[in-house]
Amino acid sequence: MPELSEFQADFLQYMKVNSFSKAPEGLYEPVDYIMQLGGKRLRPVLVLMAYQLFEETYDEALPVSMAVEVFHNFSLVHDDIMDAAPLRRGKPTVHHRYGLNTGILSGDVMLILCYEFLLKVEKRHLVADLVAVFNEMAVKVCEGQQYDMDFETRKDVTIPAYLTMIEYKTAALIECCLALGAILAEAGSENVDHLRAFGRNIGLAFQMQDDILDTFGDPEKFGKKVGGDILNNKKTFLVLKAMELASAEDRKALDTWMETTEVNEEEKITAVRALFRKWKVHELAAEKMDQYQKTAFEHLLQVQAPAAKKQLLFDLADQLLVREV
Amino acid sequence: MPELSEFQADFLQYMKVNSFSKAPEGLYEPVDYIMQLGGKRLRPVLVLMAYQLFEETYDEALPVSMAVEVFHNFSLVHDDIMDAAPLRRGKPTVHHRYGLNTGILSGDVMLILCYEFLLKVEKRHLVADLVAVFNEMAVKVCEGQQYDMDFETRKDVTIPAYLTMIEYKTAALIECCLALGAILAEAGSENVDHLRAFGRNIGLAFQMQDDILDTFGDPEKFGKKVGGDILNNKKTFLVLKAMELASAEDRKALDTWMETTEVNEEEKITAVRALFRKWKVHELAAEKMDQYQKTAFEHLLQVQAPAAKKQLLFDLADQLLVREV
Structure with missing residues (x-):
């Protein structure tokens, strides 16, 4: 049974052989740049693992795993423009390094190249299904992303609306990875559906964890600045739940903090965090996260594949959901 | 035999039924806005006409015709951002009306929706071929577009490099329209190849005409400002050919004009136009355009389809290439 590191290494090898170093350089160099910024390559690994549940090897799934990694990086390039982010993994973002126009156009070609990789699968009769599932996700x-931007200025965001937003923005791609791997392996609709549900719920749990860590995480371990969501007045699960549960007085206090931008940063983070603790919303978020993980695992149990192979996915999910807090 | 106006009306009807008015509004309203700015819908009509060469009706080709029109409009949205263009067909561009982020994201979703329309064809076994041809074009x-941006700052642009650039930027989409229609009609590879060559050469002739009209066109009839290419120092066929043929003195004069930006606009246009006339480069461009059209028509003659149906494409090409000058 291959280990996680083998999946990662095989994917990186495929990526190396299929590098984007061609003309025009101004278009493709930024593609290589963002693709090589690193990361754990979890999305492509999920494609390979889902495929390998039903097959002996996973070479056939490599082009599909590339499609999802290129898509993920496309979305980073364009999102970084929309968020005006200067840095990504500690390096300049594409538009900061190469300019806005290159950021837009290189992102566009990446989106198109995703389909190029889907077309590379040997099982030509599956291309239409793969493109359909990929497109639904895209x-x-x-x-x-649109809902996320809309929510910044909306005062009436509900928790269900928030959960739909993170399902679309984050969980849909994880779900798609598992769906693509299983469809390519012709695993049958029941297995595909259970793997999709596994992926979707892991994605939701992961985003819930990210919300918690952004506010309560260990600054040493969390990649981004702890408290970033609070400073950006993001309407996370924590905020929305606090608005639902807190006393009128505390709701007003939270509201005031969320409308303040010219402020001592640490003071604001400390005050909002204290309000979250008082109304135990971080505990409710952790419970929600656990529920998602539980649901995900129930679906994975239902998948008709060797237990030892499924264990790889259980382990990967456990690794993703570290529960540091 | 349906006339051009019937193809256009049927396409517009399909577009109406498949409007993009859904949630989130912030994402899809700009898509409807740009799609409804108008235009002659020549690209979708070319898909329908190519299909109809080999079939009795063209309903089956409507989703594919929609894919190319959505793609064309996607490229306008993102190009207008890259060109910092405030207006398109006399109306505010998407990013001017809705903001940069919306311009990027609505463009992205349009690119994705193209594939959605390709997936709608009833002949499921052709989806992979359609996506492959579409992707090659995209x-x-x-x-x-990258070469076009690169050329702005390059001093070593050759005429072959310029012709490749316009082939990619403009002619590839026209070629693709004809290819998609013919492939969907399962017209056979010889017919597909001749129709592709017809479309590519018509696209090149059309761009050559656009270069001429931009400098020598009738301001009343030409949609854009006449002289725009000269003021933007664009390295068109006219400029490159003049640089090849002119005396050292005139080359230097042209060079100087092309490096000048702070200048009386009419004076610059008049002077550069005079240099073009002196070295007869507009006549050479018109000859080149005629050659492309001739080649295009030779290929269309080779297509195995009823002459009366092919006449529609001859007529449309003649209408496109108006030879106003």
Whole structure:
């Protein structure tokens, strides 16, 4: 049984052989740049693992795993423009390094190249299904990004609306990885559906964890600045739940903090965090996260595949959901 | 035999039924806005006409015709951002009306929706071929746009490099329209190849005409400002050919004009136009355009389809290439 590191190494090898170093350089160099910024390559590994549940090897799934990694990086390039982010993994973002126009156009070609990789699969009769599932995800990711931007200025965001937003923006791609791997392995609709549900719920649990860590995480271990969501007045699960549960007085206090931008940063983070603790919303978020993980695992149990192979996915999910807090 | 106006009306009807008015509004309203700015819908009509060469009706080709129109409009949205263009067909561009982030994200979702329409064809076994041809075109359009941007600052642009650039940026989409229609009609590879060559050469002739009209066109009839290419120091066929043929003195004069930006606009246009006339480069461009059209028509003659149906494409090409000058 291959280990996680083998999946990662095989994917990186495929990526190396299929590098984007071609003309025009101004278009493709930024693609290589963002693709090589690193990361754990979990999305492509999920494609390979899902495929390998039903097959002996996973070479056939490598082009599909590349499609999801290119898509993920496309979305980073364009999101970084929309968020005006200067840095990504400690390096300049594409538009900061190469300019806005290059950021837009290199992102566009990456989105197109995703389909190029889907077309590379040997099982030509599956291309239409793969493109359909991929497309459904890609539309959701755009819609999720739009809802996320809309929520910044909306005062009436509900928790269900928030959960739909993170399902679209984050969980849909994880779900798609598992769906693509299983469809390519012709695993049958029941297995595909259970793997999709596994992926979707892991994605939701992961985003819930990210919300918690952004506010309560260990600054040493958390990649981004702890308290970033609070400073950006993001309407996370924590905020929305606090608004639902807190006393009128505390709701007003939270509201005031969320409308303040010219402020001592540490003071604001400390005050908002204290309000979250008082109304135990971080505990409710952790419970929600656990529920998602539980649901995910129930679906994975239902998948008709060797237990030892499924264990790889259980382990990977456990690793993703570290429960540091 | 349906007339051009019937093809246009049927396409507009399909577009109406498949409007983009859904949630989130912030994402899809700009898509409807740009799609409804108008235009002659020549690209979708070309898909329908190519299909109809080999079939009795063209309903089956409507989703594919929609894919190319959505792609064309996607490229306008993102190109307008890259060109910092405030207006498109006399109306505010998407990013001017809705903001940069919306311009990027609505463009992205349009690119994704193209594939959605390709997936709608009833002949499921053709989806992979359609996506492959569409993708080849989409990559070329991005590469062409990159070359176009690169050429602005390059001093070593050759005429072959320029012709490749316009082939990618403009002609590839026209070629693709004809290819998609013919492939969907299962017209056979010889017919597909001749129709592709017809479309590519018509696209090149059309761009050559656009270069001429931009400098020598009738301001009343030409949609854009006449002289725009000269003021923007664009390295068109006219400029490159003049640089090849002119005396050292005139080359230097042209060079000086092309490096000048702070200048009386009419004076610059008049002077550069005079240099073009002196070295007869507009006549050479018109000859080149005629050659492309001739080649295009030779290929269309070779297509195995009823002459009366092919006449529709001859007529449309003649209408496109008006030879106003």
